[in-house]
Amino acid sequence: MLNIAQETDTSSLTSRFRGIRGAKGANSRKFSIRSSVYCLLIAIFAGCLSVVSHAAPPKITAAKPVPRAIMKLERDYVTNLDGREHPLNVGSVVTLQMSSGKIYPDLEVAQVERGSKPNTFKQITFKPVKGVPPKIAPAAMRQIRTPDNIYDVVIDPASKSYLLIDQKLRDEVAARRLESKRNRLWEEPKPEEVAEAKTFYEDLMQKAQADNPQSRFHKVETQYFVFYTDMPPAQVAGYIANLDKMYDQLCVLFSIPVGTNIWVGKCPVIVFTNPNSFHSFEAKHMDTSDTQGIAGLSHQWSDGRVITICGRGDDPVFFAVVLVHETAHGFLHRIRSTSRIPSWMNEGVSEWIASVVVPQSSHIANRMTGAMPQIRSTGSLGGLLSADAGIDGWQYGVAATMTQFLVSTDANAYRGLITAIKEGYTWQEALELTYGITPEQLVSAYGRQLGLNNLQP
Secondary structure, eight states, X not given: OOOOOOTTOHHHHTSOOOSOOOSTTEEEOOOOOOOHHHHHHIIIIIOOSHHHHHTSOOOOOOOOOOOOBOOGGGGGGBOOTTSSOOTTSTTOEEEEEETTSOEEEEEEEEEEEEOSSTTOEEEEEEOOBTTBOSEEOGGGEEEEEETTEEEEEEEETTTTEEEEEEHHHHXXXXXXXXXXXXXXXXXXXXXXXXXXXXXXXXXXXHHHHHHOTTSOOEEEEOSSEEEEEOSOGGGTHHHHHHHHHHHHHHHHHTTOOTTOOOSXXXXXXXXXXXXXXXXXXXXXXXXXXXXXXXXXXXXXXXXXXXXXEEEOOSOHHHHHHXXXXXXXXXXXXXXXXXXXXXXXXXXXXXXXXXXXXXXTOOHHHHHHHHHHHHHHHHTBOTTGXXXXXXXXXXXXXXXXXXXXXXXXXXXXXXXXXXXXXXXXOOHHHHHHHHTOOOHHHHHHHHHHHTTOTTOBO
């Protein structure tokens, strides 16, 4: 949630993006093969990364698609291509999903060029089919599917060849780990679940209109969102475009195939022109009584439902930031499993994506301007990484720029970091499995970028 304030008011801006709250039973709220470990240790021990010499927070930039490289945590799921049964046997019929989202069904494997290391391959040749190239570069492949399994295609940088990750095996292992922590993997929503969610969302929309008879609400739908508001229709298009851009950028960041719908149906967004209507609606229908100073909320449920509810207010740029930030929380809720990522990552990603999608906002720079005196005077991040209930207002810019630091160091590792947490690892375990460092080493590297030696968590 975000405080209603002018972008230039740094004291107000750093006050209220708290944890996710809401209704009862809900949680509201060029490819380089360098090792990410090498990159970060250079920052820690040598201080010679170009970004470090700048002694300034990293500039927020969009994530770019990068090839998926095999990570330590995925080694146990590599498919044995030397066995009798595997999807690349000559004569096997598979469905190929490309990174672009394009799908080629019923392709027959004609030949496989193996790599130099066990279980690797360099090229797959398929039996000629009209409209399908016989040879498709593995770098362009996202998944190979059989009737009973899905295999992710990843690069093995050491051999410059490719591996298949057995997704069924990975899901089985992750499910057991998550069950021990009372979490579970998300499943593909059933039609009746989508219908029930749609009924629930539409009931809330009807209540919004009934509570505000003086206003005229209208609905706009996109591929992934239902936007319901009493804003003038001419003002809606830009905000909807921001939501679509947010969705696409997060799919790039987390290597989610193009065209994938992560929601239960579509994600509803209710926006009130008058913030007072937002406050009243939250108190009356979402059991959220304390919303003063809050501009928006993401509500999330354990069955996968999510909804974003906001009050527009008078500052269109600030509202655009709030809208993207809160909806990003819902996106993170729907990735992989019910397991929650720590507050500093959750808020960091949400702040980061809001800055990417709404570049005209200076909210990250303002937050960092307010945070730097605190960081310099204490020599620490104020327990940012250990905050469970929610981070402090001044820490939001830190969380966002740390997200940028990790993404720009190794975007593939960042995808793995969030995925590992969603598969039941602690975030500390996930950090070691993906970046090969401890939390203390992360903070040290980040501190050097700010021009601060010996920065403490």
